[in-house]
Each structure stands twice: as structure tokens, then as C-alpha cells.
Amino acid sequence: MTAAPSVEPVSAGSLAGFDHECDVLVVGFGCAGAAAAFEAATAGADVLVLERAGGPGGSSAMSGGELYLGGGTALQQACGFDDDPDNMFAYLRAAVGPHADEEKLRLYCDGSVEHFEWFRGRGLTFNESLYDAPSWMPPTMDGLMWLGENAHPYNTIARPVPRGHRPATRSFGGWLIMEALVAAAKAAGAACHEDTRATNLVVDDDGRVAGVVAQRYGAPVAYRARRAVVLTTGGFVDNEEMLAHHAPVLLGHGKVSDGLDDGSGIEMATALGAATRRMSAVEVALTALPAMLVRGVLVNGLGQRFVNEDVYPGLFSHAAVVHQPGPYWAIIDEEGYEDIPARDLWGVRPRFVTETLAELEEALGMPAGALEATVAAYNRYAERGEDPYFRKDPKWLRPLRPPFAAADPRIGFNAGDRESAGKGTGVAGFTLGGLRTTVDGAVLNHSGRPIPGLYAAGRAASGIHGEGYVSGTSLGDGTFFGRRAGRHAATSE
Amino acid sequence: MTAAPSVEPVSAGSLAGFDHECDVLVVGFGCAGAAAAFEAATAGADVLVLERAGGPGGSSAMSGGELYLGGGTALQQACGFDDDPDNMFAYLRAAVGPHADEEKLRLYCDGSVEHFEWFRGRGLTFNESLYDAPSWMPPTMDGLMWLGENAHPYNTIARPVPRGHRPATRSFGGWLIMEALVAAAKAAGAACHEDTRATNLVVDDDGRVAGVVAQRYGAPVAYRARRAVVLTTGGFVDNEEMLAHHAPVLLGHGKVSDGLDDGSGIEMATALGAATRRMSAVEVALTALPAMLVRGVLVNGLGQRFVNEDVYPGLFSHAAVVHQPGPYWAIIDEEGYEDIPARDLWGVRPRFVTETLAELEEALGMPAGALEATVAAYNRYAERGEDPYFRKDPKWLRPLRPPFAAADPRIGFNAGDRESAGKGTGVAGFTLGGLRTTVDGAVLNHSGRPIPGLYAAGRAASGIHGEGYVSGTSLGDGTFFGRRAGRHAATSE
Numbered sequence: 014m015t016a017a018p019s020v021e022p023v024s025a026g027s028l029a030g031f032d033h034e035c036d037v038l039v040v041g042f043g044c045a046g047a048a049a050a051f052e053a054a055t056a057g058a059d060v061l062v063l064e065r066a067g068g069p070g071g072s073s074a075m076s077g078g079e080l081y082l083g084g085g086t087a088l089q090q091a092c093g094f095d096d097d098p099d100n101m102f103a104y105l106r107a108a109v110g111p112h113a114d115e116e117k118l119r120l121y122c123d124g125s126v127e128h129f130e131w132f133r134g135r136g137l138t139f140n141e142s143l144y145d146a147p148s149w150m151p152p153t154m155d156g157l158m159w160l161g162e163n164a165h166p167y168n169t170i171a172r173p174v175p176r177g178h179r180p181a182t183r184s185f186g187g188w189l190i191m192e193a194l195v196a197a198a199k200a201a202g203a204a205c206h207e208d209t210r211a212t213n214l215v216v217d218d219d220g221r222v223a224g225v226v227a228q229r230y231g232a233p234v235a236y237r238a239r240r241a242v243v244l245t246t247g248g249f250v251d252n253e254e255m256l257a258h259h260a261p262v263l264l265g266h267g268k269v270s271d272g273l274d275d276g277s278g279i280e281m282a283t284a285l286g287a288a289t290r291r292m293s294a295v296e297v298a299l300t301a302l303p304a305m306l307v308r309g310v311l312v313n314g315l316g317q318r319f320v321n322e323d324v325y326p327g328l329f330s331h332a333a334v335v336h337q338p339g340p341y342w343a344i345i346d347e348e349g350y351e352d353i354p355a356r357d358l359w360g361v362r363p364r365f366v367t368e369t370l371a372e373l374e375e376a377l378g379m380p381a382g383a384l385e386a387t388v389a390a391y392n393r394y395a396e397r398g399e400d401p402y403f404r405k406d407p408k409w410l411r412p413l414r415p416p417f418a419a420a421d422p423r424i425g426f427n428a429g430d431r432e433s434a435g436k437g438t439g440v441a442g443f444t445l446g447g448l449r450t451t452v453d454g455a456v457l458n459h460s461g462r463p464i465p466g467l468y469a470a471g472r473a474a475s476g477i478h479g480e481g482y483v484s485g486t487s488l489g490d491g492t493f494f495g496r497r498a499g500r501h502a503a504t505s506e
Numbered sequence: 507m508t509a510a511p512s513v514e515p516v517s518a519g520s521l522a523g524f525d526h527e528c529d530v531l532v533v534g535f536g537c538a539g540a541a542a543a544f545e546a547a548t549a550g551a552d553v554l555v556l557e558r559a560g561g562p563g564g565s566s567a568m569s570g571g572e573l574y575l576g577g578g579t580a581l582q583q584a585c586g587f588d589d590d591p592d593n594m595f596a597y598l599r600a601a602v603g604p605h606a607d608e609e610k611l612r613l614y615c616d617g618s619v620e621h622f623e624w625f626r627g628r629g630l631t632f633n634e635s636l637y638d639a640p641s642w643m644p645p646t647m648d649g650l651m652w653l654g655e656n657a658h659p660y661n662t663i664a665r666p667v668p669r670g671h672r673p674a675t676r677s678f679g680g681w682l683i684m685e686a687l688v689a690a691a692k693a694a695g696a697a698c699h700e701d702t703r704a705t706n707l708v709v710d711d712d713g714r715v716a717g718v719v720a721q722r723y724g725a726p727v728a729y730r731a732r733r734a735v736v737l738t739t740g741g742f743v744d745n746e747e748m749l750a751h752h753a754p755v756l757l758g759h760g761k762v763s764d765g766l767d768d769g770s771g772i773e774m775a776t777a778l779g780a781a782t783r784r785m786s787a788v789e790v791a792l793t794a795l796p797a798m799l800v801r802g803v804l805v806n807g808l809g810q811r812f813v814n815e816d817v818y819p820g821l822f823s824h825a826a827v828v829h830q831p832g833p834y835w836a837i838i839d840e841e842g843y844e845d846i847p848a849r850d851l852w853g854v855r856p857r858f859v860t861e862t863l864a865e866l867e868e869a870l871g872m873p874a875g876a877l878e879a880t881v882a883a884y885n886r887y888a889e890r891g892e893d894p895y896f897r898k899d900p901k902w903l904r905p906l907r908p909p910f911a912a913a914d915p916r917i918g919f920n921a922g923d924r925e926s927a928g929k930g931t932g933v934a935g936f937t938l939g940g941l942r943t944t945v946d947g948a949v950l951n952h953s954g955r956p957i958p959g960l961y962a963a964g965r966a967a968s969g970i971h972g973e974g975y976v977s978g979t980s981l982g983d984g985t986f987f988g989r990r991a992g993r994h995a996a997t998s999e
Contacts, residue, residue, distance in 0.1 A: 019953040021779065112754040258783045258942070261605040261972070284779045284952040286514070290751045293786035315895055317810055336829040380894035382886065386879045393875065401873035402808055449751070459777040460512040479754070 020280040022214045025223050031237035035061035037502045038224060038238035039203070039245060040211045040278060043071030045471025045491035046245035047194035049454075049499030051135075054201035056503035058240060062203055063227055065210035065273060070191040072247055072271045072443070072472075073488060077150050078186025080492075081105075081160060081485030083176035084122055086129040091141040092157050094174040098122040103171035104162055105477065108325070109486060112479035114290075120452055121477055121493055128493050129178060135197045137180045137190065147303035149326050149484075152356045154181050160483045161325025165404035177485055190488065209234065214242065214281050214467070222285070222466035241466045241502035243454065245495060248444035248472035249276025259292035260444050262335055267441030269298065274443065278473040282448050287467070288459045290475035292446035296482040299330035300439045301343050301422040304357035307409045309345030310391055313337040316374060316383030318391070321403035325483050334440050341439070342377055343420040344384065346413040360427035363418030373417050388413055445482060447474045454498025468502045470495040513773040515707045518716050524730035528554035530995045531717060531731035532696070532738060533704045533771060536564030537981050538964025539738035540687035541988030542947075542995065544628075547694035549996035551733060555696055556720055558703035558766060563684045565740055565764045565936070565965075566981060570643050571679025573985075574598075574653060574978030576669035577615055579622040584634040585650050587667040591615040596664035597655055598970070601818070602979060605972035607783075613945055614970055614986055621986050622671060628690045630673045630683065640796035642819050642977075645849045647674050653976045654818025658897035670978055683981065702727065707735065707774050707960070715778070715959035734959045734995035736947065738988060741937035741965035742769025752785035753937050755828055760934030762791065767936065771966040775941050780960070781952045783968035785939035789975040792823035793932045794836050794915040797850035800902045802838030803884055806830040809867055809876030811884070814896035818976050827933050834932075835870055836913040837877065839906040853920035856911030866910050881906055938975060940967045947991025961995045963988040 036058035039046045046062055047069070054060040062069070083089060084098040102122040106113055133139070144151035144158045151158050158177035161167055180186045180193075199205070208229060215224040215235065224237040249255040250268045252275040257264060268274075283289060301311060306322035311329055313319060320332040333341045343361075350363070367373040374384035392412035394400055400410055421435065428434035448456050448469045455463040456474075471491035478486065530546040532539045535557035547553040555562070576582060577591040595615040599606055626632070637644035637651045644651050651670035654660055673679045673686075692698070701722060708717040708728065717730040742748040743761045745768040750757060761767075776782060794804060799815035804822055806812060813825040826834045843856070860866040867877035885905035887893055893903060914928065921927035941949050941962045948956040949967075964984035971979065 019955075021951060021953050112750060112757070257605060258781075259785070261784075264605070280952045283776070283781070286777050286779050288751075288776070291754075292752070380883075380887070382883055383895070386883055390873075390875055390879055394873070402876070458514060459773045460514050462512075 018212065020213060020277070020284045022216045022285045023226050025215050025217050028215065028235050031224060031235045033061065033234070034237040034239065035059045036238070036240045037243060037499070038063065038236055039243045040225060041071060041245040041247060042069035042195065042205060043245060043247060043471060043491070044073035044191065044194060044488050045495035047191065047198045048492040048495030049243045049245055049470055049502065050198040050203035051194065051201050052496045052499030053503040054198065054203045056500055058503035060203040061236065062198070062205045063209045063211050063225070063236070064205055064207045066271070067207055069195045069205060070188065072269070072274055073491070074188045074191040075271050076185065076187035076488060077484060078180055078182070078190050079158070079160070079485035079488070080132065080178040081176055081483060081489040082125045082129045082178045083174065084125040086126050086178065088129065088139050088141060088156055088178055089174060092143045096174045096176070098125065100171050100174070101125060101176065104167055107167055107170045108161060108483050109477055109481045110479040114475065114477055117452055117490070117494065118477045121490060124493065131496070135193045137193050139178055140181050143175060146354070146357060147307050147323060148357055149303060150184065151179070152183070154183060155179070156181060160485060161328060164324045164406065165321050211277065211281070214285055216285065220465060222464060238466065241468055241505040243498050243502050244278035244282060244448070244467070244469040244473045245471045246278030246473045247274040248447065249279060250274050250443045252276040259446065260295050263295055263442050263444070266297070266438050269296070269441050269443040274472070278469065279447050282456055282467060282469065285464060286458050287456045287464055288449040290446060290449045291478065294445035294478055294480060295442050296327060296445060296487070297330045297334045297440055297442035298327060299333055299341060299422050300425045301329070301341065302359060302361045302420065304353045305343050305345055305350070305361060305420060307405070308349035308352055309343055309413060310387065312342050312344055312384065312387060314339050314379070316379045316387050318387055318402060321400065321405040323405050323409055327482050327484060331482065341422055343422065344388070345418050345420070347416050347418070348414065350418060360429060361420050364421040364424060366416060366418045368416050370417055373419055377419055444472065445475070445478045447472060450474045452494070452497065453501040454494055455501065466505060468498040470498040511705065513706060513770070513777045515709045515778045516719050518708050518710050521708065521728050524717060524728045526554065526727070527730040527732065528552045529731070529733045530736060530992070531556065531729050532736045533718060534564060534738040534740060535562035535688065535698060536738060536740060536964060536984070537566035537684065537687060538984035538988035540684065540691045541985040542736045542738055542963055542992030543691040543696035544687065544694050545989045545992030546996040547691065547696045549993055551996035553696040554729070555691070555698045556702045556704050556718070556729070557698055557700045559764070560700055562688045562698060563681065565762070565767055566984070567681045567684040568764050569678065569680035569981060570977060571673055571675070571683050572651070572653070572978035572981070573625065573671040574669055574976060574982040575618045575622045575671045576667065577618040579619050579671065581622065581632050581634060581649055581671055582667060585636050589667045589669070591618065593664050593667070594618060594669065597660055600660055600663045601654060601976050602970055602974045603972040607968065607970055610945055610983070610987065611970045614983060617986065628686045630686050632671055633674050636668060639847070639850060640800050640816060641850055642796060643677065644672070645676070647676060648672065649674060653978060654821060657817045657899065658814050680981070704770065704774070707778055709778065713958060715957060731959065734961055734998040736991050736995050737771035737775060737941070737960070737962040737966045738964045739771030739966045740767040741940065742772060743767050743936045745769040752939065753788050756788055756935050756937070759790070759931050762789070762934050762936045767965070771962065772940050775949055775960060775962065778957060779951050780949045780957055781942040783939060783942045784971070787938035787971055787973060788935050789820060789938060789980070790823045790827045790933055790935035791820060792826055792834060792915050793918045794822070794834065795852060795854045795913065797846045798836050798838055798843070798854060798913060800898070801842035801845055802836060802906060803880065805835050805837055805877065805880060807832050807872070809872040809880050811880055811895060814893065814898040816898050816902055820975050820977060824975065834915055836915065837881070838911050838913070840909050840911070841907065843911060853922060854913050857914040857917060858912045859909060861909050863910055866912055870912055937965065938968070938971045940965055943967045945987070945990065946994040947987055948994065959998060961991040963991040
């Protein structure tokens with residue numbers, strides 16, 4: 014090894030030998046790794062999972078825990094919603110598109126009911142009730158939530174039904190999902206080496222991936238995988254150089270991760286000639302309050318609206334951060350602010366309150382008349398229950414009247430008086446691009462052929478996503494295609 | 507070979523032998539290939555260039571022929587402009603940024619005066635006069651043109667001087683540049699095999715690139731490169747699968763290429779473990795008329811302005827196509843239309859002419875009041891010679907008055923009555939991302955180390971560009987870094 018870390022593959026012949034052996038070696042114990050390990054072990058393989066942190070869970074355990082599932086799950090039925098795989102496919106193709114991976118998406122929708130039952134079979138419970146209000150995350154134990162299905166244009170593309178499935182816990186539920194999946198993988202027989210960071214793939218003379226070299230407490234350890242290596246190492250939001258090269262829109266913003274999403278699996282595989290897909294695709298979240306936006310307007314730094322404010326929050330975030338000049342402002346009036354249920358307010362207070370829009374646009378540094386023109390147009394149509402610009406649902410349309418207020422997403426949620434409030438960008442995200450894989454998780458080379466012995470799933474791979482994202486599709490496709498990768502890795506020859 | 511074409515590297519040992527040998531093998535005879543071949547041959551190397559088409563030139567020969575040069579060239583001085591490398595760097599860092607490759611950019615600016623002399627030394631002449639009007643391409647023989655340096659915000663970042671250097675010809679000048687560079691390369695001793703399409707890199711046992719396998723008239727031909735292979739195969743706008751995977755924004759639009767920019771060099775190298783940069787970065791051109799836009803407004807499908815219309819046309823195109831909902835419209839009044847010099851009109855006729863903005867916005871399918879509000883705001887400030895929204899130069903600001911017209915970029919330039927007019931998207935582009943290289947053209951692997959014997963330049967590589975583009979920077983950095991790659995390849999060991 015030289016001073017700078019190498020991600021290049023190592024030939025098996027160059028090693029003194031292997032320290033450990035297994036059939037299927039899973040690298041990374043987040044949701045995709047746990048799903049792969051469970052299925053591979055259940056299929057009879059001797060499975061070992063490497064986790065570089067001190068314990069399993071990864072970024073998945075820190076996530077909100079929404080699972081994007083549908084097609085007629087038991088939970089949807091219990092809540093009175095009639096869904097089917099085609100309807101789910103129509104929505105997702107639009108919402109995670111354009112240019113989503115339709116082959117993966119089709120399987121994902123067709124298998125979603127079974128996948129929900131798989132989660133329940135792992136001991137997760139979902140309360141049979143819907144949280145029927147706009148929110149990044151319901152403040153309740155409700156098991157079902159909307160994720161943009163009921164907003165334009167999606168409500169014209171597919172029959173709107175909610176598909177956000179949430180395990181029964183308050184607030185962030187990722188830890189609960191990961192507790193269940195890690196326990197299931199271990200119960201199925203998967204072992205785990207923690208504090209073990211894979212650094213290079215090991216390759217046989219015939220080009221087959223035969224294991225990995227890892228670092229454990231500062232010393233190299235060699236692992237042999239008799240059947241396959243499954244890379245479930247996550248995305249690359251924590252790797253500044255990879256961001257600069259592939260997804261620079263995220264540079265400078267907050268990171269939705271456990272701090273270890275450094276793209277190592279992607280780099281190890283591409284060093285061996287693996288192909289990637291959509292490395293520039295990202296999820297971004299703007300800390301703007303959905304319950305406030307639906308009752309007001311979201312504007313860019315020039316006071317222009319650019320999206321119907323009732324879309325899934327990840328979509329208004331993407332529309333803002335990727336395409337509009339900042340800063341972004343949530344504009345609302347007193348009546349609207351007071352209409353926000355306390356439980357949906359998340360400690361957001363206006364940064365500016367004024368009697369007139371002229372004063373407000375001046376406070377916000379906008380050209381005189383900019384915000385006035387935007388609100389005048391909004392109000393003129395809202396009187397008639399119309400939004401011909403972006404087609405926000407009529408139920409939210411109401412002319413905005415003095416006094417007015419502007420909330421600043423850079424302040425964040427529940428900021429209180431904490432010193433960091435307002436010092437960030439108000440934006441955090443993660444990467445969606447990764448290794449090009451088949452629907453069974455086999456990693457493909459640049460000629461479109463599988464690299465023998467190598468699989469990937471989760472955010473180390475490119476999943477169902479094109480340009481778009483909705484919550485729950487990352488845990489969703491990570492586990493769904495993690496399971497497929499695990500099953501196929503177990504029988505890889 | 508199997509049915510589907512493989513781009514994977516071939517081991518030298520697996521070949522029956524080589525059909526041809528040279529010191530430096532250049533793959534692709536566009537501007538970067540010609541520059542590399544010239545320098546390598548001038549340095550004493552035995553140089554062979556492979557060109558898959560029936561003759562040299564590539565996409566470069568079909569280009570406009572602008573060269574983005576400055577820092578105080580003889581042409582700039584003759585036209586009375588005072589430039590220096592720091593000033594040029596300040597502009598380009600902003601214009602081809604954010605996140606441009608500053609190391610390459612610094613060298614490019616510092617070497618620009620010498621590079622201009624190199625072109626003159628190859629026999630190209632440049633008329634010592636400036637075309638001082640907004641245009642995609644001057645309709646004159648003037649040698650110098652503005653490329654956005656005099657528009658906001660760039661005129662606040664660097665001292666505005668024109669840097670578009672144009673060889674003395676009317677209209678497209680790429681063919682003239684390529685005639686000169688191909689002749690120079692051949693005169694320096696470089697040979698060329700035409701109709702020869704490289705398909706795979708050949709690698710020695712020690713991992714060094716030793717040549718290529720090519721197809722010529724349906725038969726495989728093996729080439730050995732004793733010192734290095736230089737990939738100058740161009741970008742990937744003609745490869746639909748690569749576009750879908752890496753730059754989907756270009757899908758469905760026109761292609762600025764000779765039809766052969768299929769990314770083959772990028773794929774051959776990444777198959778060997780080469781790294782890429784910024785594969786999603788693109789140049790896009792909207793067929794909207796600069797001379798019309800500066801005198802009116804450019805609006806999106808909702809009637810909103812989004813950019814100062816006097817920026818370099820590639821920048822308003824990018825602002826529209828990448829970030830705004832279409833269709834896009836050039837809105838102008840009769841007085842403005844009649845003010846356009848005939849030579850800058852390029853056959854553009856309004857698609858709609860109305861007495862009122864209300865009629866016009868209805869014809870354009872915009873919400874009633876949308877365009878009226880935009881023009882009202884524009885006019886109110888134009889009266890005072892101000893554009894607080896986007897800061898268009900005051901010399902273009904004038905209230906728009908009836909009658910009004912809208913031109914449709916989808917119709918194209920000089921469309922006349924041709925049947926295809928209006929059937930395209932009005933957008934064409936090419937890709938800017940490619941192989942990760944050092945400033946000397948060495949191709950780097952995923953560990954940041956050079957792959958022995960492999961160089962790249964031109965659009966097969968990632969050059970000086972971040973997100974942005976201005977005309978002349980592709981021929982510019984293609985030749986500049988092509989020359990460096992050729993020189994270093996000649997002494998590669």
C-alpha cells in the first residue's frame with residue numbers, strides 16, 4: 014500500500030491467504046445489507062456481514078423510516094384505499110422520473126404487497142390509520158401517510174392513494190426497522206464483523222470477485238467469499254471529492270447520512286471496471302414547513318413561485334435547490350399561520366412580519382413589486398379556487414391578506430434559540446446514483462455484462478430512481494433489491 | 507467476440523500479434539487528436555492517428571470554429587482591448603463554473619497567448635476587427651467577438667473584454683481550423699488510418715496500455731503503441747444509452763456532433779478502471795435569437811423571466827433548458843423587432859403577433875395575466891433604465907409597447923417554409939463530462955493514479971468545465987490539453 018488509499022482490486026494470488034471465509038460476503042449492514050444477508054442466509058448460504066461502524070444500522074437506522082409500498086397492501090386496504098401495482102407504477106414512474114429504471118420499478122411495484130408482508134414477518138407493526146395532512150413526517154403513530162400522490166400533476170396520472178408505510182413509532186422510525194432487520198439476519202444465521210472497513214475487492218485469476226481486503230483496528234484482514242460479494246455500502250454524500258466529480262449540487266449542504274457514506278463500494282467496483290448510472294441524481298430536503306407552504310406560497314429569491322406547494326416536500330425541495338435562485342422563502346399571512354395545527358408547526362417562527370408586501374419584499378431583498386405581483390396573481394385566482402400556474406389543490410387556495418410573514422428555511426425546524434440556527438443552507442441531501450446492476454443485483458461492466466461474483470444494492474447501486482425522489486423509496490428499493498441480490502448471491506456460481 | 511459489442515480491455519498476450527506499430531497512437535482525428543498528433547510528432551515520436559470516419563475532422567470540423575482565447579492576445583491588442591491571464595481566469599471560473607477544474611483553467615489562461623500564436627503558426631489568420639453585437643455567430647469576417655464577458659454578473663467579476671477568436675471565414679469556421687491542424691499534424695509526420703474504429707484497449711501483463719484493437723472494413727486490426735495511446739474520441743451525445751445513464755437532460759434533443767460521438771473512448775477506458783468527472787455536464791443551445799432577446803424578454807412556459815437576456819446565448823440556453831419549464835418564448839414589440847439589423851435576424855419571424863399581451867398570453871397557453879405581469883414589471887423598471895431582477899445592460903432597456911410578438915425557438919433559424927420547422931425541440935447540445943485526466947492528459951484511475959500508457963483530451967476527457975459553458979472553450983481546451991497530452995505521450999515510459 015502507498016500513502017494515498019488505493020481502491021484498486023487486489024489479486025487473490027498476491028495475498029498470503031485469507032483470514033476468514035464464507036459463501037456470501039455482505040459489505041455494509043444498513044437496510045440493503047440486512048435484507049441481502051437475511052435472504053442469502055435463509056437460502057442456506059454461510060453469510061458474513063462486514064460493518065465499518067461499531068454496530069449495524071448505518072444511515073438507514075438514522076432515517077425517518079418511511080417505506081414506499083403499495084399496490085394494495087393490507088395496510089392500504091385496512092385504511093380504505095384501493096390500490097394496485099399498475100396504479101403504483103404510474104405514480105412512481107412520474108414521481109421518481111423522468112428516466113426512472115422502469116424494469117426495476119415494475120418489479121418493485123409488482124412485488125410491493127409481498128414486500129410489505131415480509132416486513133411484517135420480520136416483526137414490524139404498522140398502525141391501521143392515516144395521517145391526512147402535509148408533513149415531512151407525521152407527529153403521530155399513524156401507519157400510513159401521503160407522499161405526494163394527491164398533488165398535481167400526480168393526481169391526474171394515477172388514482173391518488175397514500176403509500177407511505179410507517180412502523181409504529183413516534184418521529185424517526187429507521188432505528189426500529191433496522192433493529193428488526195438486523196435481528197432477522199442474525200436469526201437466519203448471518204454473522205457480523207463490526208469495526209471492519211472493506212478497502213479493496215479481491216479478484217481471482219479468471220476475473221471473478223473472490224472476496225475483499227478490509228481494515229480492522231488498523232490491521233489488514235482478508236475475507237474470501239466462495240460465492241459472491243454483495244456491496245451495500247451506501248451512497249457517497251460524505252465523500253467531498255466524489256461529490257465534486259459527480260454531484261456538485263450537494264457541495265456545501267448538509268448530509269443525510271451516518272457520516273460514513275463515502276462511496277467506498279462504488280469506488281471499489283468501478284476500479285474493477287463496473288459501470289455506474291445517474292451519479293448526479295440526488296435527494297435534497299429543504300427545511301421548509303409543508304403545513305405552512307400549503308397555506309401560503311413558496312418563492313425564490315426574486316419572489317417568484319415555481320411549484321405547487323402541496324407536492325411531496327422532497328419535490329418542492331428539489332424544484333427549489335436544483336433549479337431556482339435562492340434564498341427561498343415561505344410566505345404566509347396571519348390567518349394561514351394561525352390555521353397551522355400546533356403539532357405540524359415544528360417550532361417554525363416567521364423571520365419577518367410586516368403589514369404590507371412592499372415592506373416584506375424590501376426586508377427580503379427583492380425588487381420592489383416582485384412579491385406584490387406574485388401574491389396579486391395568486392390571490393386573484395385563489396378567489397376563484399384556481400391556481401392555473403401550478404395547480405395547487407383548491408382546498409388550500411385562499412387569498413393572502415395582511416399582515417404577512419416570511420419564514421426562512423435556513424433557520425431550520427425547532428431551532429429555538431440555538432446558536433447554529435440560520436447558519437446553514439437549510440438544505441440537506443444524499444446521493445441516488447451508483448453501480449449499474451441487473452434487477453437481481455448483479456453488477457454490470459461497461460459492456461453490460463455481469464462481473465462474476467459481484468452484487469450490489471441500496472444506494473451503492475442505482476435503483477428505481479431517475480431524476481426524482483419521494484421518501485420511502487430508498488429504504489424501499491434498498492430492501493427490495495437487497496433481498497433479490499442476497500437470494501441470487503447465495504446461488505452464484 | 508459475442509454478439510453485443512464488448513468494450514472490455516484485451517490482453518496483449520491473447521492477440522496473435524500486432525498489425526501495426528507506432529510510438530504514440532492517437533484515437534480520433536478531431537481538434538484534440540490533431541493537436542496531440544502534431545505535438546507528439548514534433549517531439550520526434552512515430553505517430554499514427556486512427557479515424558473511424560472516411561476522413562479527419564470529426565465534430566470539430568462541423569463546429570462554429572470559435573476559439574475562447576485571451577489574456578492579452580495579439581488580436582485583442584490590435585482591437586484595442588487590454589486583457590491579462592488573471593482577468594481571463596476570473597471570467598472563465600465564473601462562466602464555466604461553478605466547480606470548474608481550476609488547475610486546468612489556470613494553465614489554460616496562462617498559456618492562452620502562446621496558444622493563439624500556435625494557431626497562427628499553423629497558418630490560421632484572424633481579422634483584426636470586433637463584431638460588437640449579440641449573436642450566436644457573427645455574419646461577418648470579424649476576428650473577435652463577445653462571448654458574454656460584458657453581461658451581468660460577469661462584468662462585475664472581471665474587466666469585460668471580448669475573447670471569442672474566429673478564423674477569417676464567413677459563418678461556421680470549424681472546417682478551416684481542422685484543415686489547418688490536420689495539415690500541420692501530417693506535415694509534422696503523423697500518419698492516419700481512416701475508416702478505422704478502435705473498439706478495445708490492449709493491455710500488457712503489467713497493466714500498461716499497449717495499443718488498441720480496431721475494426722477496419724469489418725475486420726479486426728491490432729495496433730501496438732510503444733509509448734502511449736491518446737484517446738481523443740469526443741463526447742457521448744450520440745450514444746443514447748450513455749445519455750440515459752449519465753446526461754438524460756439531452757435525451758430527445760438535437761445533437762451537436764458529426765454523428766459519431768458515441769463515447770467509445772470513455773467506455774474503453776472506464777472498462778479498464780479509469781475514473782470519470784462530471785458526466786452530467788452538458789452544453790445546450792436554444793435556437794432563440796440573441797439580437798431579438800436583448801431587445802425583448804425571454805420567458806418560460808408560465809410567462810416568467812429567468813435570466814438577463816444579454817448573457818452569452820449558451821448561458822440563457824442552459825438557464826432555460828436545464829432549469830425552466832418550457833416552452834420558451836422570445837417576446838418582443840414591433841419597435842424592437844424592427845430595430846434588429848437584417849444581418850442578425852437569421853430568418854426568424856414571429857409565430858404570434860397580437861395587439862395586446864392578454865391576447866398573446868392566451869395564444870401561448872399561459873395563465874391570463876402571467877405575461878402582462880412580467881412585462882409590466884419589466885417596463886416599470888425599464889423606464890428608469892433598470893433591471894433589478896436580472897440586470898440586463900441598460901442600453902437594451904426600453905418599455906415594450908403594442909403590438910407584441912412571440913417567436914418560438916422550436917421553429918429554428920432560417921426555417922423558411924421547410925417542413926421540419928417547429929417539429930424539433932429547438933434545442934441541441936453535446937456532452938462535457940469524460941475521463942478524469944491530469945493537466946498533462948494522463949488518464950487517472952479511481953485511486954487518483956495514472957493508468958500507464960493512457961492519455962485523453964478533448965470531450966473524451968473532462969476539461970476546464972464545471973456546470974457552465976461558453977463557445978470556444980471546447981475547441982479551446984481540446985487543442986490546448988490535446989497539445990499537452992501529445993507532448994507527454996511522446997515521452998511516456
